[in-house]
Amino acid sequence: MARFLLRRLLNMIPLIIGITFISFVAMSLVPGNFLSALKMNPRISPQVIRQMEAQFGLDQPFTVRYFRWLWGVLHLNLGISMQYRVSVTSLIAVRAFNTIILAVASMIFSWVLAIPIGIVVAVRQNSIWDRVLSFLAFLGMSVPNFFLAFLMIYFAMHLGKDWLPPGGTFSVDYSSLTFWNRGADRINHLILPVFVLGVSGMAGLMRLMRSQILEIKNSEFVRTARAKGLSERIVLYKHVLRNALNPFVTMAGYSLGDLLGGAALVEAVMNLQGLGLLLLNAVRSLDIYLVMGSVLIGTVLLLVGNLLADMALVAVDPRVDFSSVAAE
Amino acid sequence: MNVPALVNPELQVAAVPAAAQRSLAREWRLASRTVRVSAGCLTLFYMFAAVSPFFASYDPIYQNRRMPDCPPMQLHLSAPSYWSHGLLWTDPLTMSDAEARTYVADTSHRIYIHFFSGGHLFTTDSETEPFYLLGSDSLGRDLYSRIVYGARVSMCVGLVGVLITFSLGIVVGSLSGYVGGLTDNLIMRWSEIEMSLPSFYFLLALAAIIPPGIGAAERFLMIVAIMSFIGWAGLARVIRGMASSVRSNPYVEAARALGGSRWRIITQHVIPSVIGYAIVAATLSIPGFILGESALSLLGLGIQEPTPSWGNLLSEAMDPQNLARYPWILIPGIFIFLTVMSFNFLGDHLRDRFDPSNAR
Numbered sequence: 001m002a003r004f005l006l007r008r009l010l011n012m013i014p015l016i017i018g019i020t021f022i023s024f025v026a027m028s029l030v031p032g033n034f035l036s037a038l039k040m041n042p043r044i045s046p047q048v049i050r051q052m053e054a055q056f057g058l059d060q061p062f063t064v065r066y067f068r069w070l071w072g073v074l075h076l077n078l079g080i081s082m083q084y085r086v087s088v089t090s091l092i093a094v095r096a097f098n099t100i101i102l103a104v105a106s107m108i109f110s111w112v113l114a115i116p117i118g119i120v121v122a123v124r125q126n127s128i129w130d131r132v133l134s135f136l137a138f139l140g141m142s143v144p145n146f147f148l149a150f151l152m153i154y155f156a157m158h159l160g161k162d163w164l165p166p167g168g169t170f171s172v173d174y175s176s177l178t179f180w181n182r183g184a185d186r187i188n189h190l191i192l193p194v195f196v197l198g199v200s201g202m203a204g205l206m207r208l209m210r211s212q213i214l215e216i217k218n219s220e221f222v223r224t225a226r227a228k229g230l231s232e233r234i235v236l237y238k239h240v241l242r243n244a245l246n247p248f249v250t251m252a253g254y255s256l257g258d259l260l261g262g263a264a265l266v267e268a269v270m271n272l273q274g275l276g277l278l279l280l281n282a283v284r285s286l287d288i289y290l291v292m293g294s295v296l297i298g299t300v301l302l303l304v305g306n307l308l309a310d311m312a313l314v315a316v317d318p319r320v321d322f323s324s325v326a327a328e
Numbered sequence: 329m330n331v332p333a334l335v336n337p338e339l340q341v342a343a344v345p346a347a348a349q350r351s352l353a354r355e356w357r358l359a360s361r362t363v364r365v366s367a368g369c370l371t372l373f374y375m376f377a378a379v380s381p382f383f384a385s386y387d388p389i390y391q392n393r394r395m396p397d398c399p400p401m402q403l404h405l406s407a408p409s410y411w412s413h414g415l416l417w418t419d420p421l422t423m424s425d426a427e428a429r430t431y432v433a434d435t436s437h438r439i440y441i442h443f444f445s446g447g448h449l450f451t452t453d454s455e456t457e458p459f460y461l462l463g464s465d466s467l468g469r470d471l472y473s474r475i476v477y478g479a480r481v482s483m484c485v486g487l488v489g490v491l492i493t494f495s496l497g498i499v500v501g502s503l504s505g506y507v508g509g510l511t512d513n514l515i516m517r518w519s520e521i522e523m524s525l526p527s528f529y530f531l532l533a534l535a536a537i538i539p540p541g542i543g544a545a546e547r548f549l550m551i552v553a554i555m556s557f558i559g560w561a562g563l564a565r566v567i568r569g570m571a572s573s574v575r576s577n578p579y580v581e582a583a584r585a586l587g588g589s590r591w592r593i594i595t596q597h598v599i600p601s602v603i604g605y606a607i608v609a610a611t612l613s614i615p616g617f618i619l620g621e622s623a624l625s626l627l628g629l630g631i632q633e634p635t636p637s638w639g640n641l642l643s644e645a646m647d648p649q650n651l652a653r654y655p656w657i658l659i660p661g662i663f664i665f666l667t668v669m670s671f672n673f674l675g676d677h678l679r680d681r682f683d684p685s686n687a688r
Contacts, residue, residue, distance in 0.1 A: 016520045029537050138673070139669070141672060143665050144661065144668065147641070154651055166648050241567065264528050283536045284628075295529050298529040302526045
């Protein structure tokens with residue numbers, strides 16, 4: 001396992017360099033920079049502008065800037081945000097925490113609902129429940145995240161702000177609340193985003209669960225298990241389900257990218273202070289180091305998530321071991 | 329084995345049109361009701377895009393300053409004796425409170441809706457007393473007309489994007505799978521980088537490259553190009569897997585033994601055998617392009633005002649107050665939803681049809 005981990009971690013290095021390099025090229029291709037707007041302002045003297053250019057390294061050629069940034073990353077220093085004037089690391093730490101909570105909560109939400117529903121629907125194939133729920137799953141898969149978020153905001157606005165907040169990370173009076181009330185306030189603000197993000201994930205997982213069980217139900221070893229005289233319950237839980245969960249775990253890893261992207265959109269629409277919203281604002285104001293930091297952290301989150309999913313696969317499926325996962 | 333057809337391709341070509349026609353009718357018979365409805369929806373939306381001036385009632389960028397945020401107007405059926413005036417009518421709305429943007433119906437006279445007049449599907453006599461089927465936006469532009477024109481962007485982004493990823497994915501994938509070796513290794517490492525990107529984050533970062541001053545068409549192309557750049561790798565990888573399994577098939581070996589060139593084998597044998605899968609994958613990847621463009625435009629990084637796209641039409645809803653007071657600004661979202669769902673249904677159906685395990 002140690003070898004597997006080492007190998008995967010080493011594989012990440014060229015990947016991260018490639019991704020950050022492309023993003024850096026993209027950001028330096030952008031016409032103008034953060035200071036363009038300041039230069040138009042007659043009240044800011046050219047000396048100040050030059051000083052800021054030197055401070056952010058904007059007067060240096062592209063390659064120098066990139067390697068300086070990369071050198072900083074190696075020392076856990078992601079540079080300084082131009083618009084907030086604080087270190088990118090401190091900005092991202094708070095925002096990434098919010099995004100991880102949102103992503104993990106909606107993942108739990110979708111799994112907890114999708115697995116039992118998928119089982120019920122597959123066991124009662126072609127029943128009215130199967131048809132209704134499968135159709136709803138299709139709706140859930142097709143509804144755009146941002147549209148569902150708008151619908152939920154509309155719903156919350158009509159329900160009244162005392163019930164569900166239509167957006168934001170916490171209430172205005174957050175700082176005056178006690179510890180427990182702060183937690184409750186946060187959770188209250190997370191309900192709608194988690195629901196929005198969970199619904200689309202849930203629909204896909206439910207369909208996968210259903211098709212997996214239907215496929216495995218007709219396989220040889222299930223027939224053997226039945227022939228041995230095992231009860232239907234044991235056949236389902238010990239034989240069918242154990243095998244049906246395998247692609248589930250694989251898909252969980254691959255769906256992380258969608259989850260991060262979906263989270264970014266939901267954050268933007270519902271004004272939740274997460275990594276995605278931070279990146280969006282940074283892109284809008286051409287705050288290069290903040291963009292680079294957000295893309296980097298987003299990529300690392302995704303890679304680590306994929307790694308965890310692969311390790312979970314080894315834990316769940318006895319046929320898979322670390323050497324076979326690493327070979328892929 | 330069908331040797332003559334292989335040697336003499338003209339034989340096949342002559343037979344195609346009639347066979348294609350027959351198979352299209354057959355496909356329609358085999359399709360379920362949901363698939364037919366989906367196909368109908370998509371046809372309608374593509375017609376919106378193709379002949380927008382006909383379907384739209386008014387100029388999509390004309391701003392009626394007297395009627396901003398006007399709610400959708402109610403349609404009434406005329407009594408038979410009034411059918412010479414028009415089959416349908418509505419009460420004109422006048423703004424009663426400019427601050428709150430509330431409207432009252434003026435029951436003193438009726439606006440009759442005319443079909444096929446002035447080159448529009450339906451419209452009214454004067455622009456001063458318009459008929460807003462789906463309401464108007466905050467600048468007093470007809471939402472329905474804007475949706476019709478917005479279909480140009482939203483429906484085409486999927487097609488153009490798929491065309492690019494599709495050709496790129498098929499050529500790169502077949503090449504990589506068939507040639508193998510170092511080429512294969514390099515292409516696959518590159519595609520791995522692209523696939524482990526947090527794609528939406530990357531899309532946001534790349535969207536910043538688009539210079540602010542360029543025209544709508546160039547902007548559209550750049551957005552599609554960026555999305556294709558991010559999205560081709562997945563398709564290429566799957567096609568590569570299929571191509572490398574095709575490679576060891578006897579008929580490919582036979583073609584090689586007959587002296588077929590590498591290019592000829594790829595275009596004549598490898599690509600045709602993976603095209604079925606590729607069509608399914610393409611259909612299922614169209615929604616991704618539509619959603620990507622909508623999301624970018626919604627956030628103000630995609631198609632810019634005044635050119636409408638279904639995504640940027642929704643950007644007024646970003647303010648919860650607007651959303652609560654003028655809920656009809658969400659209607660473009662229903663169009664996005666219907667399109668995505670139709671493509672999903674269609675893709676699912678095609679997958680079942682191409683899957684050899686349940687061939688009919």
